[in-house]
Amino acid sequence: MTNSVLGVRTIQHTNGTDAMTIASDGSVTFAAGTSYRPGEIIEMLSHSCDGTTMTGAGNRTYTWPNVTAxxxxxxxxxxxxxxxxxxxxxxxxxxxxxxxxWKWQDDALGGISHWKFMIDSTEVVSAYRCIAMQYESNAHGEIMQVFEYSIDCAAASTDASAAKFESWTSDKTLKWQGREYGSGYQATVHKNTWRDGGSASGAQIIAVPTLTITAIA
Structure with a gap:
């Protein structure tokens, strides 16, 4: 029996576009399609906020924030x-x-605080949140907080204050903002006060948050 060798660099679809490329080291790269099933996750980028750089769809890189304090x-x-x-x-x-x-801590008077979600310079009105603990003479309230919000990228009309866009084809900055109710209602984020029956110390004090972005078809 005689062995046969087929030498190719690319395999094309019948319409003439390259569907698969074979490199000299044997690695295979498939052409990225842009047709997705409704509800399919196209891209999910998630990491603790430690400055890590990740590569998403289309080989675009994103560097996550670095929280150290x-x-x-x-x-x-x-x-x-x-x-x-x-x-x-x-x-x-x-x-x-x-x-x-992220981690939230009540430092005084229940830590009444107000929070809003921003897309560029516009507040998403329905995303507003208020956080507070029951007021006690000693401030011991510490809790992990989760904020999640869906942004419509195929809306009938654009209204940033409702997180609705007819299309989204250029950079937008998404962020979470917060403030105290008043100067006596103190709160802190990203902090651990206690650990194992005593006080947290050193690197244990910093509660690093996690940021996740998911793109869905």
Missing amino acids: IQAMTTSYQDITGSSITYTPPTGTKTVVYRFV
Whole structure:
């Protein structure tokens, strides 16, 4: 029996487009399609906020925020560290889901605080949240918080305040902002106060948040 060798660099579809490329090292690359089933996840980027760089669909790279310190809240809205991402979804995306998981702590008077989701400079009105603990003489309230919101990328009309866009083909910055109710209602984010029956110390004090972006067809 005689062995046969077939030497090719690309395999094409009948319409003439390259469907598969074979490199000299034997690795195979398939052409990326842009047709997806409704509800299919096109891209999901998720990581703790430690400065990691990830590659998404279309080989675009995103560098995640790097949270290395606790953040004290004030009576003015400020960006919550770790929450900001400048993002363009892949072709075919109908919905983008933004998810941010972070640690919140009541430091005084229940830590009444106010929170809003921003797309560029516009607040998404229905995404507003208020967080508070039951007021006690000692502030011991600490809890993980999850904010998740869906952005419509194929809406009938654009209304950023409702997180609806007819299309999304260029960068938008998504972020989470917070403030205290008043100067006496103190709160902190990204902080662990206690551990194993005592106080947290060193690297244990920082509660690094997690940021996730999902693009859905």
